[in-house]
Amino acid sequence: MTTARDQIIEATCELFEMQGYHATGLNQIIKKSGSPKGSLYYYFPGGKEELTAEAINYTGQIILQRIESSLATIEDPAVAISTFILFVAQNVHASGYRAGGPITTVALETATTSEKLSEECAKIYQSWQTAFTKKLLQSNYNPQQAESLAATIIASLEGGIILSRTYKNVKPLESIAEQMSKLVAAYK
Amino acid sequence: MTTARDQIIEATCELFEMQGYHATGLNQIIKKSGSPKGSLYYYFPGGKEELTAEAINYTGQIILQRIESSLATIEDPAVAISTFILFVAQNVHASGYRAGGPITTVALETATTSEKLSEECAKIYQSWQTAFTKKLLQSNYNPQQAESLAATIIASLEGGIILSRTYKNVKPLESIAEQMSKLVAAYK
């Protein structure tokens, strides 16, 4: 029964997604999680860096599962990818444009500071990219094209979340869903 | 003669681009700029928020000019856009993957905190997007398509910078250059 530990991780994820890494203090995390600071350092002796690594891997896995299950339900890759992007758009809208891209802020804020966290972020992005690549390979896309398309999808998705959050409307993500669908459909 | 003011703004821009908003302290800014703290609050009585607004507008304008002049030199929009993305890739690489996307971090970190800064970021992104839209309109693209393509280009560029910085290689940005070129060439 590791509820306290899990609650700390989940609180961290939510706060990172909305506020970013540096804006989120340990005091805020323990307050939200309901656990005292002693528990935080008991479960994460490596401090904020270790907690962050656990937190981004936790959300990273959840999102990977969403990608995989979403891509599995629709056979046509162009439609499947477009559907997933619109699904993300819905979530961003539902949060009042305050959430989305949970590891993007960590990736950017720790890029020059923590080699370890930067590598963790790279692994997570890579796992997402691989999920899209596999979907395209199943439809007999050229391997190089599949990889290139997958990178473009992840990048435009991340960038689209930033644009939609900043504009406070889902138009960018809707445009991206449309364009990525066309791109995937056209170049097999 | 506003050298002190300008130096503070330029130092702020450089630090934001590498470290992000919250990781950059005013003490670090004044140390890098060589000006004392008194000068900072003399020129920017609104404190960090006002300084940030000035700084992101400053870089935002510079990048807008780069986009415009770059797009003006090559007539074919597909080639022009691909060339610009590869130009960005070069810069990201040249910085040792420590710089790129100067206002992205501010957009993400202040999205839920400061309405003012969020709006400033939106205006800047909008100005970049408009530059690409205009280029496409000049080549007689459908206005709606032009807008949608421009949003996709900006988003994939921002996302591509994040991916390339995290992976520490330019492959994502190169893929995006290739895919955006194909996308623009295919759908007029």
Added chain:
DNA sequence: GACTTTATATAGACCAGTCGTTATAATATA
């Protein structure tokens, strides 16, 4: 079963340092 020992986990005071901000004094410039 009763008692002791050991590990697990909670709880929060406390540290040095930094944050953004304010206030005030000194100094240039006109």
Added chain:
DNA sequence: TATATTATAACGACTGGTCTATATAAAGTC
């Protein structure tokens, strides 16, 4: 002398991190 700018000192609030004390519970011993 008046104004514009520089230069510091200090402020309260907060940061991530350390520390000790305490509760809880499992395991070992008689």
